[in-house]
Amino acid sequence: MTNIKATNITWHEGHVNRQEREKLLDQKGALIWMTGLSGSGKSTIAYTLEHALVQRGHLCYVLDGDNIRHGLNKNLGFSAEDRTENIRRIGEVGKLFVDAGLITITAFISPYRADRAIAGQTVGEDSYFEVFCDAPLAVCEERDPKGLYKKARAGEIKGFTGIDDPYEAPEKPELVIDTSKMSPQEATIALVEMLEKAGKISALGE
């Protein structure tokens, strides 16, 4: 049985605020928005960072095709309109996660500047970190982890980013990671430093 007494419980009309949850978690909510071509290393870096942060006791969550395209956004296709709505919804979910105090990482190609700008505005400048996974197209195509470039070159997929649909590189990214030169581990160190410098997490030993 619970030991709570009614006298300890206060009636509330509004949400617990973000600061209270951040205090509980000993971290500040942030959205790390990874953008780049298919095969540029977004997911690998996101997962590696997620594991490193959880190991340090930080609550972290990755939004990517695995959990978004088969869930929340399963009713969206790949038309220009649906791509925009896809990114809009991810930005809105990111905002909720950041408000909940989580360090949230998104790993989507998100090729259009205007769509990313909306996500950034939704979450708010202080909480939004755009990270450009910048690997040359030739390297991404050589990796081709999902065999998508091959299909795009064969014309089996239309409107594939980098082949017959544009990728608009960030103009002022918080960080650029060239994954043809940098390992996921090195990228993770850079991202952890970025979060420390922004005051989202404390440096170790502090």
Next chain:
Amino acid sequence: MTNIKATNITWHEGHVNRQEREKLLDQKGALIWMTGLSGSGKSTIAYTLEHALVQRGHLCYVLDGDNIRHGLNKNLGFSAEDRTENIRRIGEVGKLFVDAGLITITAFISPYRADRAIAGQTVGEDSYFEVFCDAPLAVCEERDPKGLYKKARAGEIKGFTGIDDPYEAPEKPELVIDTSKMSPQEATIALVEMLEKAGKISALGE
């Protein structure tokens, strides 16, 4: 500067799993789905529970009209189709929050059984707790916190739940709270006990 060394960071191909985050948080992810008429006390109970859980050191988040209808679901109206999509998206976001380890509370009228069933299936039976805020229509209408019943009776709002649109009561709710007889504090105690019994949080003193 960070003290992390590359040798401490392991390259990962997949998400941190739910259990690892639950261990970090010392709680288990759950979705408490509050359903009931407008004015039945869903939001007040949700906020009171949220504050009580955070006070006990648990990470908790409320999804309600405030943060969903003006954000993720701002492109939805109140047609039958849009209402279903509204609840579907909330269920999907709930699933993500539960996977992130949070005790998540939703406070939406959610009048249709079929829509709630989809949310329950999305999140999974072990994590889904349907809570029926069951206050008589007359009491809800008397409270009329947003003045909506008055507008519905005047014909200014069409398809308002309880007036000219049906509310389908849960058949097997986890908990029924008659807020005409029970205070938000008493309801919160019942909900905390429910979470303790389900092993989602530890009883105090354990």
